[in-house]
Amino acid sequence: MNNATKPTQEAHYSFFQGVERNFDKAAQYTRFESGILEQIKACNSVYRMKYPVRIGDKIEVIEAYRVQHSHHKLPCKGGIRYSMDVNQDEVMALAALMTYKCAIVNVPFGGAKGGIKINPKNYSVFELEKITRRYASELVKKNFIGPGIDVPAPDYGTGPREMSWIVDTYASLKPGEVDALACITGKPVTQGGVRGRTEATGLGVYYGIREVCNTAEDMKKLGLEVGIEGKKVIVQGLGNVGYHAAKFFYDNGAIIVGVAEYEGGIYDEKGLDIYKVVEYRKSTGSIMNYPGATNIVNSAETLEQPCDILIPAALENVINGGNAARIQAKIIGEGANGPLTPEADEILNQKGVIVVPDMYLNAGGVTVSYFEWLKNLSHVRFGRMDKRFSENQNSSILASVESLTGKKVTAIERTQILHGPDEVDLVYSGLEDTMIGSYHEIREALLSLDNKVDMRTAAFTVAINKVGVSYEELGIFP
Numbered sequence: 001m002n003n004a005t006k007p008t009q010e011a012h013y014s015f016f017q018g019v020e021r022n023f024d025k026a027a028q029y030t031r032f033e034s035g036i037l038e039q040i041k042a043c044n045s046v047y048r049m050k051y052p053v054r055i056g057d058k059i060e061v062i063e064a065y066r067v068q069h070s071h072h073k074l075p076c077k078g079g080i081r082y083s084m085d086v087n088q089d090e091v092m093a094l095a096a097l098m099t100y101k102c103a104i105v106n107v108p109f110g111g112a113k114g115g116i117k118i119n120p121k122n123y124s125v126f127e128l129e130k131i132t133r134r135y136a137s138e139l140v141k142k143n144f145i146g147p148g149i150d151v152p153a154p155d156y157g158t159g160p161r162e163m164s165w166i167v168d169t170y171a172s173l174k175p176g177e178v179d180a181l182a183c184i185t186g187k188p189v190t191q192g193g194v195r196g197r198t199e200a201t202g203l204g205v206y207y208g209i210r211e212v213c214n215t216a217e218d219m220k221k222l223g224l225e226v227g228i229e230g231k232k233v234i235v236q237g238l239g240n241v242g243y244h245a246a247k248f249f250y251d252n253g254a255i256i257v258g259v260a261e262y263e264g265g266i267y268d269e270k271g272l273d274i275y276k277v278v279e280y281r282k283s284t285g286s287i288m289n290y291p292g293a294t295n296i297v298n299s300a301e302t303l304e305q306p307c308d309i310l311i312p313a314a315l316e317n318v319i320n321g322g323n324a325a326r327i328q329a330k331i332i333g334e335g336a337n338g339p340l341t342p343e344a345d346e347i348l349n350q351k352g353v354i355v356v357p358d359m360y361l362n363a364g365g366v367t368v369s370y371f372e373w374l375k376n377l378s379h380v381r382f383g384r385m386d387k388r389f390s391e392n393q394n395s396s397i398l399a400s401v402e403s404l405t406g407k408k409v410t411a412i413e414r415t416q417i418l419h420g421p422d423e424v425d426l427v428y429s430g431l432e433d434t435m436i437g438s439y440h441e442i443r444e445a446l447l448s449l450d451n452k453v454d455m456r457t458a459a460f461t462v463a464i465n466k467v468g469v470s471y472e473e474l475g476i477f478p
């Protein structure tokens with residue numbers, strides 16, 4: 001959830017209205033006529049369904065949604081969440097944010113989102129499979145899923161298992177459809193998934209923040225050295241996004257000084273070995289009392305400890321009017337959706353903190369989902385055609401260099417130089433390029449507005465410009 005769009009207790013508007021407010025704030029800096037702006041904002045199709053599923057000896061009526069926010073590019077794309085909080089407004093807001101997120105990272109899809117109003121913990125695996133397969137068949141019946149129509153993905157409460165059930169249901173209702181695997185992403189690798197998807201969001205967070213830290217002018221303003229190495233980092237949440245982000249920061253020379261989980265936080269200014277922290281948590285069930293670190297009993301206070309970079313990667317609204325002024329980080333990277341309230345945003349912007357918005361920073365997942373879709377449509381693993389060719393070519397170039405110089409490289413260097421790209425190498429490289437390119441698009445937008453707005457508003461203007469041009473060029477049906 002985007003923080004400036006997630007309503008807080010003091011805000012009297014819905015989540016979707018919040019997204020519209022953020023949109024309007026940014027739209028004034030774009031050139032589009034009001035009709036185009038209205039069309040960009042509107043949710044194109046909303047499908048609310050109710051269907052019966054036998055649970056034990058009772059029939060339960062399941063409430064579910066699929067919203068396609070924008071058809072300016074097809075297919076639409078967005079996750080499916082299972083949560084008791086699912087409602088039409090939330091699904092519409094999340095679908096809208098997917099449109100803008102895809103535009104920012106140049107993923108050529110419209111935005112969508114789906115949800116089933118259940119608590120998955122209340123059902124057996126068998127019951128969840130029935131609920132999921134019936135949802136998939138409802139989508140097929142209404143033409144709300146398909147490789148060129150709408151391509152869902154995992155979200156809160158769903159994962160590769162649910163994606164497998166959905167693709168299997170789709171394929172059995174569409175026999176012979178050669179591209180059936182491309183109807184959904186986030187599948188297990190054995191079912192057409194792509195290598196690198198699991199860590200993609202955390203890796204994207206790392207690439208994005210690394211780019212911020214490599215921008216000399218901005219680092220000078222913050223009084224920080226250029227580069228990731230030696231930067232002190234605090235991460236909240238050791239789940240999919242937080243753990244992988246922390247791991248990439250650690251592997252690349254940053255110092256993880258603090259970690260916050262729901263049971264509490266730990267802090268060590270000398271730095272924590274993130275692998276050992278995770279091992280320790282696995283064996284003891286908690287990060288608390290990690291050797292050498294200070295315990296922070298109130299987990300949220302971990303966010304207020306000294307550091308250069310803070311990565312909230314757990315929950316919404318964790319930085320708010322109550323604690324924003326005490327945050328010491330100079331850079332905040334929104335790994336989670338909506339970790340800052342609008343009030344916090346304002347306080348931190350006034351303090352000169354760089355807040356890197358979720359809409360850009362956690363887009364690694366959808367970017368790699370796009371790669372998975374491409375893989376499914378091409379029916380070939382990335383790297384299969386060119387890996388051996390590259391290795392042979394590298395080998396002959398190296399042989400020429402060695403014979404010309406009369407020197408030999410070391411065995412380790414040889415392995416590195418000869419290595420042709422595997423699927424995961426290409427996925428990482430595509431993601432890295434995306435995160436770097438998109439960051440500079442947002443930064444240019446910021447500079448073109450003389451830094452009058454925050455990075456979130458600048459990111460929105462980038463998205464509106466792309467979707468607006470797309471609608472203009474599509475033309476309006478007479």
Ligand code: NAD
Pocket residue numbers: 001201236237238239240241242260261262263299313314315316335336337338362363365
């Ligand atoms: P996750 O469930 O894997 O991890 C969340 C972690 O936060 C867990 O380890 C949990 O124990 C921890 N946590 C819970 N309460 C906490 C608290 N009070 N203090 C500190 N830690 C707490 O979820 P995830 O997939 O990593 O998603 C995290 C956030 O990132 C969500 O906002 C999600 O919407 C967003 N996001 C995820 C992806 C993705 O690809 N997974 C993509 C985009 C955005």
